[in-house]
Amino acid sequence: xxxxxxxxxxxxxxxxxxxxxxxxxxxxxxxxxxxxxxxxxxxxxxxxxxxxxxxxxxxxxxxxxxxxxxxxxxxxxxxxxxxxxxxxxxxxxxxxxxxxxxxxxxxxxxxxxxxxxxxxxxxxxxxxxxxxxxxxxxxxxxxxxxxxxxxxxxxxxxxxxxxxxxxxxxxxxxxxxxxxxxxxxxxxxxxxxxxxxxxxxxxxxxxxxxxxxxxxxxxxxxxxxxxxxxxxxxxxxxxxxxxxxxxxxxxxxxxxxxxxxxxxxxxxxxxxxxxxxxxxxxxxxxxxxxxxxxxxxxxxxxxxxxxxxxxxxxxxxxxxxxxxx
Amino acid sequence: xxxxxxxxxxxxxxxxxxxxxxxxxxxxxxxxxxxxxxxxxxxxxxxxxxxxxxxxxxxxxxxxxxxxxxxxxxxxxxxxxxxxxxxxxxxxxxxxxxxxxxxxxxxxxxxxxxxxxxxxxxxxxxxxxxxxxxxxxxxxxxxxxxxxxxxxxxxxxxxxxxxxxxxxxxxxxxxxxxxxxxxxxxxxxxxxxxxxxxxxxxxxxxxxxxxxxxxxxxxxxxxxxxxxxxxxxxxxxxxxxxxxxxxxxxxxxxxxxxxxxxxxxxxxxxxxxxxxxxxxxxxxxxxxxxxxxxxxxxxxxxxxxxxxxxxxxxxxxxxxxxxxxxxx
Numbered sequence: 001x002x003x004x005x006x007x008x009x010x011x012x013x014x015x016x017x018x019x020x021x022x023x024x025x026x027x028x029x030x031x032x033x034x035x036x037x038x039x040x041x042x043x044x045x046x047x048x049x050x051x052x053x054x055x056x057x058x059x060x061x062x063x064x065x066x067x068x069x070x071x072x073x074x075x076x077x078x079x080x081x082x083x084x085x086x087x088x089x090x091x092x093x094x095x096x097x098x099x100x101x102x103x104x105x106x107x108x109x110x111x112x113x114x115x116x117x118x119x120x121x122x123x124x125x126x127x128x129x130x131x132x133x134x135x136x137x138x139x140x141x142x143x144x145x146x147x148x149x150x151x152x153x154x155x156x157x158x159x160x161x162x163x164x165x166x167x168x169x170x171x172x173x174x175x176x177x178x179x180x181x182x183x184x185x186x187x188x189x190x191x192x193x194x195x196x197x198x199x200x201x202x203x204x205x206x207x208x209x210x211x212x213x214x215x216x217x218x219x220x221x222x223x224x225x226x227x228x229x230x231x232x233x234x235x236x237x238x239x240x241x242x243x244x245x246x247x248x249x250x251x252x253x254x255x256x257x258x259x260x261x262x263x264x265x266x267x268x269x270x271x272x273x274x275x276x277x278x279x280x281x282x283x284x285x286x287x288x289x290x291x292x293x294x295x296x297x298x299x300x301x302x303x304x305x306x307x308x309x310x311x312x313x314x315x316x317x318x319x320x321x322x323x324x325x
Numbered sequence: 326x327x328x329x330x331x332x333x334x335x336x337x338x339x340x341x342x343x344x345x346x347x348x349x350x351x352x353x354x355x356x357x358x359x360x361x362x363x364x365x366x367x368x369x370x371x372x373x374x375x376x377x378x379x380x381x382x383x384x385x386x387x388x389x390x391x392x393x394x395x396x397x398x399x400x401x402x403x404x405x406x407x408x409x410x411x412x413x414x415x416x417x418x419x420x421x422x423x424x425x426x427x428x429x430x431x432x433x434x435x436x437x438x439x440x441x442x443x444x445x446x447x448x449x450x451x452x453x454x455x456x457x458x459x460x461x462x463x464x465x466x467x468x469x470x471x472x473x474x475x476x477x478x479x480x481x482x483x484x485x486x487x488x489x490x491x492x493x494x495x496x497x498x499x500x501x502x503x504x505x506x507x508x509x510x511x512x513x514x515x516x517x518x519x520x521x522x523x524x525x526x527x528x529x530x531x532x533x534x535x536x537x538x539x540x541x542x543x544x545x546x547x548x549x550x551x552x553x554x555x556x557x558x559x560x561x562x563x564x565x566x567x568x569x570x571x572x573x574x575x576x577x578x579x580x581x582x583x584x585x586x587x588x589x590x591x592x593x594x595x596x597x598x599x600x601x602x603x604x605x606x607x608x609x610x611x612x613x614x615x616x617x618x619x620x621x622x623x624x625x626x627x628x629x630x631x632x633x634x635x636x637x638x639x640x641x642x643x644x645x646x647x648x649x650x651x652x653x
Contacts, residue, residue: 099429099433100431103431109433111434124417124418127390128394129394131390131395131398132397138376139400158417161382164384165384165387165391322427324467325489325491
């Protein structure tokens with residue numbers, strides 16, 4: 001079933017995907033630790049388990065394509081190139097954070113990377129993605145707006161309004177549904193009349209496909225194909241990536257609504273060890289090379305935590321700043 | 326200067342700004358082919374074409390969300406919500422997104438966008454189409470709220486709104502579209518945001534109004550002048566930011582105030598203005614601040630009882646006389 005990796009990407013690129021997934025996992029697990037210590041407060045939604053989606057999809061996009069996401073977006077920001085130090089500092093609420101401590105975990109943003117935000121109202125990013133795609137088209141730019149969202153977002157009005165609009169105006173939007181099967185504690189078949197999410201786009205005549213979101217190469221290939229279609233046709237495209245979060249919805253959620261058996265099935269499909277095995281099997285990397293990557297990622301995350309800890313709090317006077325131009 | 330209607334002044338502002346800046350585009354329900362429900366966008370499609378004058382689906386929340394994204398992507402959207410009542414369907418994008426994006430993303434972006442919303446009561450359109458929701462928007466930081474009373478201000482304020490780099494909610498009163506006034510032809514004529522206008526000078530009572538309430542206040546002031554009462558009428562024009570300075574300067578002169586608001590009385594903007602006046606010059610007041618407000622009821626249809634619910638020139642005149650005679 002699996003594609004031979006060298007047929008897809010050069011070795012260096014393949015290793016980079018592993019590094020990005022490992023860094024994302026390390027970052028998230030470190031966040032959990034910092035949350036337990038009280039250094040990170042507020043809501044914290046971790047991405048562990050879903051790494052193949054952000055990493056595979058980002059690799060399939062051009063650097064000037066826009067990325068928008070929901071509130072489980074640390075990995076998307078970091079994989080796009082956001083400095084882990086500044087992301088961690090944002091989570092700590094420090095002045096050196098990527099949004100100066102005003103955003104927090106759910107509102108990362110870096111326009112220099114075309115990372116156009118984490119949004120915490122479910123479905124809020126749909127119309128904004130459509131608007132960015134329209135701006136790109138209006139200005140004669142070749143960009144796509146890639147809009148990431150969860151399975152819980154597909155029953156919001158903005159989902160349907162935005163799919164209709166993107167197709168009606170022929171806009172270059174790539175919709176990527178990260179279907180982890182649960183909107184907080186509500187399983188997808190208990191919230192969606194048609195639980196096979198990619199089929200819902202037929203009402204808007206938008207082509208769609210379903211992909212294994214635990215397989216970074218499958219996601220990469222699907223997104224690459226989709227973006228080519230979008231660029232060629234100027235029309236939207238829709239991908240449903242099935243995946244699983246290894247943790248609860250947020251740190252406040254012990255995830256008791258999922259069985260241990262179900263969890264084990266998905267744990268066995270963990271994208272990190274599986275992809276590592278593939279890299280080794282196909283002699284793309286040695287165990288020592290992977291160890292070196294892992295050590296490097298751990299050091300990056302440790303440095304991020306240290307940076308966040310040592311950074312200053314924002315001054316009180318900053319509450320009045322950056323509201324109006 | 327030339328005489329034109331409030332509607333034509335808005336239309337001219339749109340045309341001038343679209344000529345002035347190619348990143349300005351107009352979107353909304355029935356704004357292009359149909360030329361707008363109130364015909365404010367008449368002639369835009371013919372002059373600027375389909376790319377810049379866009380009919381949209383009936384999806385208010387997405388009209389605003391698309392405008393937010395387009396503004397973030399370097400354009401200057403001017404969205405029309407057919408009426409202010411439909412803005413309630415878009416409050417998520419207006420309040421949770423548009424008003425917060427600059428701040429919550431640490432000032433790394435800005436949203437140069439304008440949302441035009443016709444509204445107000447008095448046309449027997451029933452409870453769902455007659456609302457005055459200005460305070461809903463004033464309450465939320467992160468955007469400006471403008472409400473012109475005259476054709477000249479309609480033109481100058483809309484041009485300023487479109488050029489401004491902040492999100493602007495631009496309210497228009499449906500009963501003012503046919504009102505006429507002198508409007509400067511200068512394409513660089515701009516009315517500053519955040520500045521109230523003394524629409525009539527006087528020294529015994531300050532009457533504060535905005536939108537159609539300013540017009541009614543001026544009518545009342547004219548009648549009162551005949552009765553020997555001198556009113557100063559302050560037309561707010563900009564509800565957020567609110568020009569407290571101009572209000573207070575007038576109150577310091579007169580010592581008496583009537584605030585006229587078309588919106589519901591509870592938590593109405595008159596309460597906010599009264600509070601600011603008390604903070605600034607309580608000891609100079611010769612009477613408590615008097616409020617003339619819309620009644621706290623869903624608007625009835627029948628023209629006889631609808632009138633009861635909306636401030637009238639006569640109610641304002643009576644309120645001024647009460648303040649003058651010590652009847653609070």
